[in-house]
Amino acid sequence: MAHIVVLGSGLGGTIMAYELADQIGKGDRITVVTKDPKYHFVPSNPWVAVGWRKREDISIDLAPVMAKKGIEFRAVAAEKLEPDENKLKLVDGTEIDYDYLVLATGPELAFDEIEGLGPDGFTQSVCHIDHAEKAAEAFEAFCENPGPIVVGAVQGASCFGPAYEYCMILETELRRRKLRPKVPMTFVTSEPYIGHLGLDGVGNTKGMLEAEFRDRHIKWMTSTRVKKVEDGKMTVEIVADDGTVGPETELPFGLSMMLPAFRGIKPLSGIEGLSNPRGFTIIDKHQRNPKYPNIFAIGVGVAIPPTGPTPVPCGVPKTGFMIESMVTATAENIGALLKGKEPDSVATWNAVCLADFGDGGVAFIAQPQIPPRNVNWASEGKWVHGAKVGFEKYFIRKMRKGTSETFYEAAAMKMLGMDKLTTVTRG
Numbered sequence: 001m002a003h004i005v006v007l008g009s010g011l012g013g014t015i016m017a018y019e020l021a022d023q024i025g026k027g028d029r030i031t032v033v034t035k036d037p038k039y040h041f042v043p044s045n046p047w048v049a050v051g052w053r054k055r056e057d058i059s060i061d062l063a064p065v066m067a068k069k070g071i072e073f074r075a076v077a078a079e080k081l082e083p084d085e086n087k088l089k090l091v092d093g094t095e096i097d098y099d100y101l102v103l104a105t106g107p108e109l110a111f112d113e114i115e116g117l118g119p120d121g122f123t124q125s126v127c128h129i130d131h132a133e134k135a136a137e138a139f140e141a142f143c144e145n146p147g148p149i150v151v152g153a154v155q156g157a158s159c160f161g162p163a164y165e166y167c168m169i170l171e172t173e174l175r176r177r178k179l180r181p182k183v184p185m186t187f188v189t190s191e192p193y194i195g196h197l198g199l200d201g202v203g204n205t206k207g208m209l210e211a212e213f214r215d216r217h218i219k220w221m222t223s224t225r226v227k228k229v230e231d232g233k234m235t236v237e238i239v240a241d242d243g244t245v246g247p248e249t250e251l252p253f254g255l256s257m258m259l260p261a262f263r264g265i266k267p268l269s270g271i272e273g274l275s276n277p278r279g280f281t282i283i284d285k286h287q288r289n290p291k292y293p294n295i296f297a298i299g300v301g302v303a304i305p306p307t308g309p310t311p312v313p314c315g316v317p318k319t320g321f322m323i324e325s326m327v328t329a330t331a332e333n334i335g336a337l338l339k340g341k342e343p344d345s346v347a348t349w350n351a352v353c354l355a356d357f358g359d360g361g362v363a364f365i366a367q368p369q370i371p372p373r374n375v376n377w378a379s380e381g382k383w384v385h386g387a388k389v390g391f392e393k394y395f396i397r398k399m400r401k402g403t404s405e406t407f408y409e410a411a412a413m414k415m416l417g418m419d420k421l422t423t424v425t426r427g
Contacts, residue, residue, distance in 0.1 A: 012299035013104030023335030035077035107262035116229030147254030152188035156261030158315025172358025203378030
């Protein structure tokens with residue numbers, strides 16, 4: 001009889017628990033440990049930030065869903081992992097012993113690495129529902145006294161899609177309010193070119209996104225490092241391909257949203273053999289930590305090297321279907337161990353992305369997500385907005401029922417007319 005603990009209940013952790021429930025045997029049990037009792041559909045946060053969605057629209061109360069599936073649920077944050085003792089200490093003073101542990105925590109947001117960055121500083125964020133709600137308040141105040149807007153992602157960021165989405169959605173909403181002529185907009189990013197996305201582009205994302213910016217009269221700055229942020233002013237510098245640093249530039253703003261760099265959460269950081277210097281969990285091809293083979297990791301907290309050198313550091317995003325493939329491989333591998341077999345499932349790390357721009361959007365599929373690829377496809381059009389709305393409703397409905405399925409694969413099949421994507425391979 002084994003006790004499997006899943007730490008975290010975001011996209012990866014929640015589906016992880018659902019899929020594990022299909023793998024365990026009689027007498028085995030699953031416990032989900034999380035600091036937040038509710039799941040929030042993160043891809044909707046850019047809509048929340050302009051008032052198109054409310055918290056209740058995208059929230060799922062997890063405890064009753066977990067209970068229906070026989071999964072124990074502890075809404076208490078972790079304080080410290082002690083992997084040599086197979087023990088997880090929680091902030092309320094209690095401890096949980098485990099036979100297998102799945103780390104699905106997501107990242108810590110490194111706003112503190114840049115002076116003045118973040119919701120506690122002078123820029124907004126769409127990384128969390130709390131941040132998105134605060135951004136919505138800031139946007140309403142901005143509309144009373146419009147001025148320049150700066151949106152983007154700072155050095156070390158590994159998530160770029162939401163910055164593009166928020167920028168375009170914001171531009172769409174400003175046009176609807178007849179305020180766009182009063183608002184100069186600049187997109188500032190650490191990417192070496194527009195549409196890089198931490199993936200060295202997918203299909204023609206460079207051309208598509210540059211054209212979108214031109215059509216919407218949005219200026220951009222690439223290979224840009226943010227030095228500091230003050231009230232209404234961002235100081236940046238551009239780094240050339242040879243590493244030469246240009247002069248500092250001051251960008252005024254009345255509203256700014258900048259995605260931060262990520263790092264691993266503190267309870268998992270600094271454990272030799274478990275995490276890298278940035279705090280991300282080290283895994284093998286079976287999502288398993290080499291030093292602690294009863295610990296698996298999925299999602300944004302996994303250590304992945306960048307696709308290649310860039311003048312300003314860019315991380316690799318962990319997109320939805322990529323995470324789902326990690327989940328399925330991990331569930332099958334733990335299932336194999338419970339049956340006395342060796343793990344042999346390998347996540348494919350394919351990517352399916354629907355990026356909404358408010359009245360249009362870009363969709364792409366990358367198989368695998370990290371190049372070189374077998375499939376390198378991107379498309380654009382108003383249909384992407386409708387597809388994203390439909391996917392949101394489908395996803396939330398299924399999650400509230402506790403369904404274990406690969407949601408992004410379903411999106412590709414239903415909305416993009418694709419054949420079945422490969423989730424895992426063997427080996």
